[in-house]
Amino acid sequence: MKAKEIKVWDPLLRLFHWTLLGSFCAAWFSQGELFESLQDRLSGELLQEVHVWAGYAIAALLLFRLFWGFVGPRYARFSDFVRRPGETLAYLKAVLSWRAPRHLGHNPAGGAMIVILLLSLSLTIVSGLALYGADKGLGPLAGWLADAGEGMIDAIKETHELATNFTLLLVVGHLLGVVWESLLHRENLVRAMLTGRKRA
Amino acid sequence: MKKPIALSAAALVAIFSTFSGAATAADTASPAPAAVPMSTGTRAPATEISKEQAVEMALKAHPGEVTKVYQDTKKGKKTWEVKVLGKDGKRWELHYEIKSGALVSEESK
Numbered sequence: 197m198k199a200k201e202i203k204v205w206d207p208l209l210r211l212f213h214w215t216l217l218g219s220f221c222a223a224w225f226s227q228g229e230l231f232e233s234l235q236d237r238l239s240g241e242l243l244q245e246v247h248v249w250a251g252y253a254i255a256a257l258l259l260f261r262l263f264w265g266f267v268g269p270r271y272a273r274f275s276d277f278v279r280r281p282g283e284t285l286a287y288l289k290a291v292l293s294w295r296a297p298r299h300l301g302h303n304p305a306g307g308a309m310i311v312i313l314l315l316s317l318s319l320t321i322v323s324g325l326a327l328y329g330a331d332k333g334l335g336p337l338a339g340w341l342a343d344a345g346e347g348m349i350d351a352i353k354e355t356h357e358l359a360t361n362f363t364l365l366l367v368v369g370h371l372l373g374v375v376w377e378s379l380l381h382r383e384n385l386v387r388a389m390l391t392g393r394k395r396a
Numbered sequence: 397m398k399k400p401i402a403l404s405a406a407a408l409v410a411i412f413s414t415f416s417g418a419a420t421a422a423d424t425a426s427p428a429p430a431a432v433p434m435s436t437g438t439r440a441p442a443t444e445i446s447k448e449q450a451v452e453m454a455l456k457a458h459p460g461e462v463t464k465v466y467q468d469t470k471k472g473k474k475t476w477e478v479k480v481l482g483k484d485g486k487r488w489e490l491h492y493e494i495k496s497g498a499l500v501s502e503e504s505k
Contacts, residue, residue: 240466240477333472342471 201393204300206269208260210392216257220317220367223250224360248328248335255321258314271300277307284308291376298381300394306377309370316363323356445497450476453497454490458482470500 205213225231226247235243265274279287287304290296296303302310329337330344330352344352378385388394445453447465455462460482468477468491475491482488486504493500 236463240464240468244466244468331471332469334469338472 200396202300202396203392204271204394205389205392206272207392208264209268209272210389212257212261212264213389216254216317219250219253219257220363223247223254224364226250228360251321251324251328254317255325258318258321261314271302274311277302277304278311279304279307281308291380294380296377296380303377306373309366309373313363313366313370316359316366320356320359320363323352323359327352327356443497444494445476445492447476449497450478450490450492453492453499454478454480454488457490457499457502458484458486458488460484460488463487467494473500475500 223246226235226243264272270276284304284307287296291303291305299306325335325337326341327349328335329339330341330349332338333342341348374385383395451462451465458480460480462478463481464477464479466477468475470477470491470493473491474494476494478488478490478492480488480490482504489501489503489505491500491502492498
């Protein structure tokens with residue numbers, strides 16, 4: 197018999213999650229050094245356009261998530277999943293010893309991951325916008341950064357790359373967490389983020 | 397339940413339109429400070445240069461293999477960006493202003 201399922205993730209939250217993934221991949225593939233040989237076969241103008249618009253899309257998504265974290269449904273709210281560091285560490289310990297309790301919404305470790313991911317993505321976006329303004333003289337920050345010198349531009353570029361790599365590291369951690377928790381509680385969390393439903 | 401979703405959808409649309417508006421406005425009407433052109437000794441033709449001319453200048457400065465040429469912007473100036481895998485083993489990125497042919501920037505990594 198099929199176990200009873202209930203709606204946990206609202207449609208906008210799911211749309212946010214997968215659009216964020218798509219935009220992040222688009223931004224990464226279009227300028228990431230790892231994909232240079234692929235990029236060499238594509239138009240440079242197109243890659244630049246894709247990168248910039250993916251960045252703007254992520255910025256809008258981050259603003260939406262911030263807003264949704266305060267006014268969204270129960271499981272989307274920060275108050276539902278942001279826990280004190282001590283509690284989060286205790287939960288992480290329990291997870292590693294294969295004894296963590298199941299949470300219907302985000303568990304404390306997942307909640308911490310969301311917060312760090314949002315911050316890391318924000319830094320990536322802000323540094324990207326700064327680079328766009330300082331180096332190319334384009335975008336909303338161009339007016340402020342028009343006089344930036346080479347040293348400044350290099351520093352912004354470094355920050356943008358560092359923030360991107362840190363975000364990638366977090367994504368790996370996030371994926372490991374999803375697989376680990378899915379195995380631990382015998383449920384498919386990827387499917388839950390697609391359908392919005394979880395076992396009651 | 398219905399109300400916050402409708403509200404947030406409206407907010408999402410508002411955020412998106414603000415952003416795209418700001419982006420296009422900033423892109424088209426960027427201040428483009430008329431900085432002093434870098435003196436590099438390159439003889440700059442007064443007329444607009446073609447992609448081929450940009451490539452030619454780049455290869456003269458850094459012999460090697462051109463991996464990419466495309467229109468870009470540098471400090472508000474429309475440029476041809478030429479990427480060269482130099483015989484010196486370095487990856488060069490050169491920006492020539494389309495309007496004048498002046499070398500705007502030259503970087504290697």
